[in-house]
Amino acid sequence: MLSSLVLLLILTAHSYRETPAMKLILTKKTLQYGSQLGTQWMRQKVQSVSIPQVQGSVSLGLLGNVDYVLSGMTVTRCILPEPSVQFDEGTTGLQTAVTGLSIWVRGRWNTHYGLIHDGGSFDLSLSNIRMSSAVKLGSDYMGHLTISSAFCSAQISGITINVQGGGSPLFKPFVDRNKGQIKGQIEGKICPEIRRLVEDLTQHLTAMDVSVSVSHNLIMELPLTSAPSVQSSILHLDFKGEFYNAQHHTEPTFQAKPFTLNPHGDYMLHLGLSEFSVNSASYAYFSAGLLQAQINDSMIPPSSPFQLNTSFFGVFIPQLPKMFPNMLMGLHVVAREVPMFRFTSDEVDLGLLASVKAFAIHPNKTLVPLFKLNVNSSFVCKVFFSQGKMRGSAMMNTVTLALASSEVGIFQTTSLENVMKIGMKMMFLPKLNAKLSEGMVLPSFHQFHLDNPVVKVEVGFVAISSDVTV
Ligand SMILES: *[C@@H]1O[C@H](CO)[C@@H](O)[C@H](O)[C@H]1NC(C)=O
Ligand SMILES: *[C@@H]1O[C@H](CO)[C@@H](O)[C@H](O)[C@H]1NC(C)=O
Numbered sequence: 001m002l003s004s005l006v007l008l009l010i011l012t013a014h015s016y017r018e019t020p021a022m023k024l025i026l027t028k029k030t031l032q033y034g035s036q037l038g039t040q041w042m043r044q045k046v047q048s049v050s051i052p053q054v055q056g057s058v059s060l061g062l063l064g065n066v067d068y069v070l071s072g073m074t075v076t077r078c079i080l081p082e083p084s085v086q087f088d089e090g091t092t093g094l095q096t097a098v099t100g101l102s103i104w105v106r107g108r109w110n111t112h113y114g115l116i117h118d119g120g121s122f123d124l125s126l127s128n129i130r131m132s133s134a135v136k137l138g139s140d141y142m143g144h145l146t147i148s149s150a151f152c153s154a155q156i157s158g159i160t161i162n163v164q165g166g167g168s169p170l171f172k173p174f175v176d177r178n179k180g181q182i183k184g185q186i187e188g189k190i191c192p193e194i195r196r197l198v199e200d201l202t203q204h205l206t207a208m209d210v211s212v213s214v215s216h217n218l219i220m221e222l223p224l225t226s227a228p229s230v231q232s233s234i235l236h237l238d239f240k241g242e243f244y245n246a247q248h249h250t251e252p253t254f255q256a257k258p259f260t261l262n263p264h265g266d267y268m269l270h271l272g273l274s275e276f277s278v279n280s281a282s283y284a285y286f287s288a289g290l291l292q293a294q295i296n297d298s299m300i301p302p303s304s305p306f307q308l309n310t311s312f313f314g315v316f317i318p319q320l321p322k323m324f325p326n327m328l329m330g331l332h333v334v335a336r337e338v339p340m341f342r343f344t345s346d347e348v349d350l351g352l353l354a355s356v357k358a359f360a361i362h363p364n365k366t367l368v369p370l371f372k373l374n375v376n377s378s379f380v381c382k383v384f385f386s387q388g389k390m391r392g393s394a395m396m397n398t399v400t401l402a403l404a405s406s407e408v409g410i411f412q413t414t415s416l417e418n419v420m421k422i423g424m425k426m427m428f429l430p431k432l433n434a435k436l437s438e439g440m441v442l443p444s445f446h447q448f449h450l451d452n453p454v455v456k457v458e459v460g461f462v463a464i465s466s467d468v469t470v
């Protein structure tokens, strides 16, 4: 159960103490679900658990010591009540307690008393075991999650042992007299075993990579930016949540702004992703020169009201068909600045500044530069969640055109602007929407499904509230 929780937090790191662009809140409901899953899992697995051997020595006073070994123990039956688990503010971690645990074990016993060796099988039952433990959650300087044992106690109320075989008629009374000592030996094994599990888990976490590959071009860095904190029984985790180009690791020219994610409703988790996180992905594409496109006449459907040729453009630039009669044209569209998303209440605005360089294409394929337009456009996006990914759909808001340079003389851009609007709706918007609907996987959830997530765009960030199923 602890391990399923930890898988949920899969994370590691590069830089520490930055402003987090991603926040995760886990509630008591997560723990209840984790506890249920963990208990079911344990009930199935307990029969195949190998129990470390127990050995001890019992003094017979002047007659010396009897050494005993209990080995080859397997669980034959188990009553495993669901533990109570909670986030604890005091330890900044997790507290687990279970009472009424009973367990039936079969195994071998061996005794050594001087030269006398004896052995056989036994059935042992431990009843009404009470266990409680606390682990502290923290983070290392790399931003990995760390777990350490803060407290552990284990008491066994009752023990019965039936021995068979060997010289057991003699061994039996001995066992009955020393049951208390055997119980103590077993009790003493429980907490060290739990501590060992916790250490294994920490080693595993510390070895994990803090970067997650999102796509061919994008990686996301997910180190913790601060130690986990617990407030009113919920766990808060802050992550860097920044995207980088997979080939060039360059920092954007803008910075993350702090935001506050408030839990509401009865959900297992709340995830907040800031504007910065999304814009860092935009920057990663832009800085790698990926935000540009060539548009050719062949890409424009024949049914389109406009065509990319000099006769058609002659309507707006009368001198053009005189200078370059009957020639096809090409457009090179490049983002001028990083496209920036701005999260406001319930919607996302996208500002896109591009330049469009127009060429005439000679029959011998030589490109002749004609003019360059600066296009300022803005879009309004809706954000939604489907099939495990956060996706968007955009509508065009404004488009303005200005002539940036011209090899064919000055011309008016007003009517060209209207054509550009149509062109963008026909050519660009479907591409943008295809990109937005591809969506973004949330990397930490690959083995979990978000159950009916609710997505809400807030000022500066988007919040996803959801239950989780495995
Ligand atoms: C568009 O045309 C130019 C010039 O002929 C060519 O270099 C380019 O590869 C074409 N682009 C596409 C996407 O067809
Ligand atoms: C140029 O486009 C117009 C439509 O605007 C079309 O009628 C004409 O055939 C095209 N010319 C060439 C050379 O492709």
Ligand SMILES: *[C@@H]1O[C@H](CO)[C@@H](O)[C@H](O)[C@H]1NC(C)=O
Binding pocket: 362, 364, 365, 366
């Ligand atoms: C292509 O044709 C144009 C006009 O006829 C000419 O100016 C240019 O030099 C030619 N380019 C090549 C590479 O042949």
Ligand SMILES: *[C@@H]1O[C@H](CO)[C@@H](O)[C@H](O)[C@H]1NC(C)=O
Binding pocket: 353, 375, 376, 400, 401, 402
């Ligand atoms: C386009 O945006 C740039 C940069 O924000 C601004 O300087 C320019 O005036 C805008 N042009 C138009 C036509 O809106």
